[in-house]
Amino acid sequence: MTFVLGIDGGGTSCRAALATADGAILGRAKAGAANIRSDLTGARTNIVEAARQAFLAAGEDPDLIPQTPAVLGLAGANVGTYKQQLEAILPFSRSSVETDAEIALEGAVGSGDGAMAILGTGTAYMVRKNGKSRPIGGWGFQVGDQGSGARIGRDLLEQTLLAYDGVREPSPLTAEMMGVFRNNPQDVVEFTTNAKPGDFGGFAPKVFDYAAKGDAVATWIVDKAVADVEASLGVLGLEAGDPLCLLGGLAPLYAPRLSERHRALLKTPLDDALGGAVRMAVRMFAAPVEAAR
Amino acid sequence: MTFVLGIDGGGTSCRAALATADGAILGRAKAGAANIRSDLTGARTNIVEAARQAFLAAGEDPDLIPQTPAVLGLAGANVGTYKQQLEAILPFSRSSVETDAEIALEGAVGSGDGAMAILGTGTAYMVRKNGKSRPIGGWGFQVGDQGSGARIGRDLLEQTLLAYDGVREPSPLTAEMMGVFRNNPQDVVEFTTNAKPGDFGGFAPKVFDYAAKGDAVATWIVDKAVADVEASLGVLGLEAGDPLCLLGGLAPLYAPRLSERHRALLKTPLDDALGGAVRMAVRMFAAPVEAAR
Numbered sequence: 001m002t003f004v005l006g007i008d009g010g011g012t013s014c015r016a017a018l019a020t021a022d023g024a025i026l027g028r029a030k031a032g033a034a035n036i037r038s039d040l041t042g043a044r045t046n047i048v049e050a051a052r053q054a055f056l057a058a059g060e061d062p063d064l065i066p067q068t069p070a071v072l073g074l075a076g077a078n079v080g081t082y083k084q085q086l087e088a089i090l091p092f093s094r095s096s097v098e099t100d101a102e103i104a105l106e107g108a109v110g111s112g113d114g115a116m117a118i119l120g121t122g123t124a125y126m127v128r129k130n131g132k133s134r135p136i137g138g139w140g141f142q143v144g145d146q147g148s149g150a151r152i153g154r155d156l157l158e159q160t161l162l163a164y165d166g167v168r169e170p171s172p173l174t175a176e177m178m179g180v181f182r183n184n185p186q187d188v189v190e191f192t193t194n195a196k197p198g199d200f201g202g203f204a205p206k207v208f209d210y211a212a213k214g215d216a217v218a219t220w221i222v223d224k225a226v227a228d229v230e231a232s233l234g235v236l237g238l239e240a241g242d243p244l245c246l247l248g249g250l251a252p253l254y255a256p257r258l259s260e261r262h263r264a265l266l267k268t269p270l271d272d273a274l275g276g277a278v279r280m281a282v283r284m285f286a287a288p289v290e291a292a293r
Numbered sequence: 294m295t296f297v298l299g300i301d302g303g304g305t306s307c308r309a310a311l312a313t314a315d316g317a318i319l320g321r322a323k324a325g326a327a328n329i330r331s332d333l334t335g336a337r338t339n340i341v342e343a344a345r346q347a348f349l350a351a352g353e354d355p356d357l358i359p360q361t362p363a364v365l366g367l368a369g370a371n372v373g374t375y376k377q378q379l380e381a382i383l384p385f386s387r388s389s390v391e392t393d394a395e396i397a398l399e400g401a402v403g404s405g406d407g408a409m410a411i412l413g414t415g416t417a418y419m420v421r422k423n424g425k426s427r428p429i430g431g432w433g434f435q436v437g438d439q440g441s442g443a444r445i446g447r448d449l450l451e452q453t454l455l456a457y458d459g460v461r462e463p464s465p466l467t468a469e470m471m472g473v474f475r476n477n478p479q480d481v482v483e484f485t486t487n488a489k490p491g492d493f494g495g496f497a498p499k500v501f502d503y504a505a506k507g508d509a510v511a512t513w514i515v516d517k518a519v520a521d522v523e524a525s526l527g528v529l530g531l532e533a534g535d536p537l538c539l540l541g542g543l544a545p546l547y548a549p550r551l552s553e554r555h556r557a558l559l560k561t562p563l564d565d566a567l568g569g570a571v572r573m574a575v576r577m578f579a580a581p582v583e584a585a586r
Contacts, residue, residue: 079479136458139478142485143450157436165429166528185432186372192435235459 003060004286005051005070005092006277008103009034009043016050018058018068019278021286027058028274036086036097037076044089047072051092069094069285071277073103078135096284100273101126101135107276108245108269111283115236116269119229120248121201123148127236137232141197146228149201149250155221156203157192161185163217171217173210177203208253226257233262243267296353297579298344298363298385299570301396302327302336309343311351311361312571314579320351321567329379329390330369337382340365344385362387362578364570366396371428389577393566394419394428400569401538401562404576408529409562410522413541414494416441420529430525434490439521442494442543448514449496450485454478456510464510466503470496501546519550526555536560 003026006017014034019025031050034043051070055062070092076099077083083097101118105126108116115127122145124138141150160177163170164185181187191199210218238244244265246255255266271279296319299310307327312318324343327336344363348355363385369392370376376390383390394411398419401409408420415438417431434443453470456463457478474480484492503511531537537558539548548559564572 136460139454139482140485142488143447143481144454146451146455154436158439161432161437162439165525167429167524188436189432192433195435231460232458 003064003068004278004281005054005068006103006274006279006281007034007047007050007070007072007074008100008272008274008277009036009047009050009072009074010100011035011075014043014046014050015274016047016054017274017278018051018054018060019282021282023278023282023286025275025278026060027054027056029053029057034074035076036074036082037079040082040085041089043074044086048091065091067093069281070096071103071281071284072097073100073273073277074098075100094285096280098277098280099135101138102133103276103280104247104273105133105276106280106283107271107273108247109243109267110270110279112243114243114245114267115233115238116245116247117229117233117251117254118248119147119246119250119254121149121198123151123229123232123248125232125236127238129237136235141200145197146232147225147254148197149204150197151200152207152221152225153200153203154192155224156207156217157188157200159217159221161188169216171210171215172213173207173215173218204250205253208250222257226254229254230259230262233258238262238265240264245269296357296361297571297574298347298361299396299567299572299574300327300340300343300363300365300367301393301565301567301570302329302340302343302365302367303393304328304368307336307339307343308567309340309347310567310571311344311347311353312575314575316571316575316579318568318571319353320347320349322346322350327367328369329367329375330372333375333378334382336367337379341384358384360386362574363389364396364574364577365390366393366566366570367391368393387578389573391570391573392428394431395426396569396573397540397566398426398569399573399576400564400566401540402536402560403563403572405536407536407538407560408526408531409538409540410526410544410547411541412440412522412539412543412547414442414491416444416522416525416541418525418529420531422530429528434493438490439525440518440547441490442497443490444493445500445514445518446493446496447485448517449500449510450481450493452510452514454481462509464503464508465506466500466508466511497543498546501543515550519547522547523552523555526551531555531558533557538562 008015014031017025018027032046036043052062077097078099087095105116118124125136160174162168163174207218211222301308307324310318311320325339329336345355370390371392380388411417418429453467455461456467500511504515
């Protein structure tokens, strides 16, 4: 075995990295979506195409694909039998399909124990203790993802309408929001009817901005979000010395607001999720070879 | 003028009542949806059909429609120019298009001052002071309708998943809910992906049931919902003697939990929304004739 492949696949695109058996990345490439829940064969096609292109980007021969092992991190890999179904039809010498969270954690903290919090449009957590991973949260916008950008934006629109009705005190932020919607609450409702989590999440940075300036409604929303994130971090069972990485667009906004206990554990991520897939491929498929040298 | 018409139109059906000039209902009928926002001409067709059938049910001649005034209560009548557009194409001698809330309030408290709270799958409020109505809330499931069945059901699923993750203490209710979803949080997420407000709201009576038995999670959810309803009632500016009617499926569950101040104002509704439309038609179109007698 000369090479390993790392694959990071998601609903919008699929990235691949070709690396040497000791993890040095030689080439990267990108192909279409790899959504194993809605289109398994389409996902396979894009995964193989990304792998092929990574070989070409590295100046290597894609005909080596059947001799190359791969670790794939894919959203939804923990649901039903998608993992087994996909592994059965992949062309790599060996394939290990993991969740997207699993490769992100490996990228962030490496192969040892540690934890990550993904704080973006959604929120999700994963902790690894004695080599065993445990996911927390990530149940989506409607009934989960507390502290996410989507939930913060949704909270803001809710509080804006309550202020409009006089049920809560307005603030500079709710006044600005009513302006955004032409002072027409019906326009807010219209927006929310078709808004995707990312649309709600677009308002989150503004909420953090206003909270920093002391806006009462923004402060209320951010305080609640921080408490929700702290509650989830609390069940990870982290001890002094365990690395904790914050990922996602809201990570830098949350970091200074966390409790001292959790701030003390914060570490810069070692690598991104694609790098995590490569690291895991080296660990799973190449490490014994290394050890035998 | 011999008759008046009351019309109560909504997204699923349109009801009509034919009454004498002093408000005695002679016949009732029902036709298809009257959704003025999505299908104005279709709404007109069903409104006229319901009116025609109401004449027939009363044993009267539908050819009298052009000589009969009507009050119509329709959802969305307060948005944009739908009201004016519809009034211009209706065949009645005179037409007054009101919101669904306006006719419900008239049905509940009559023509005087008073207020109503609609507490069902959604929540909405309306108060009338010195003859002037003011709506509160009713902004929908995503960013409004605090205390509604839909919000209570959504809260329950959220707390159930938090209990699953160990972020909050489980309770008998969250344990039962996990059983409903085969102990698979992914099934909960799947449910929420396509659930309509009514689907979430289906869990609300169970939450009230468990709260009555002291379940900690149910109590937490209901306490929050009651506080939200109280906050909205609080801005209605009700004074001693103002009638307050609770409407909607959750009304009997909320009534005993309201503050003493609001419980003291509770009155049984005089009539339903269709009856309110008839009452309003008599008041607007027939009362001067009465007075001239």
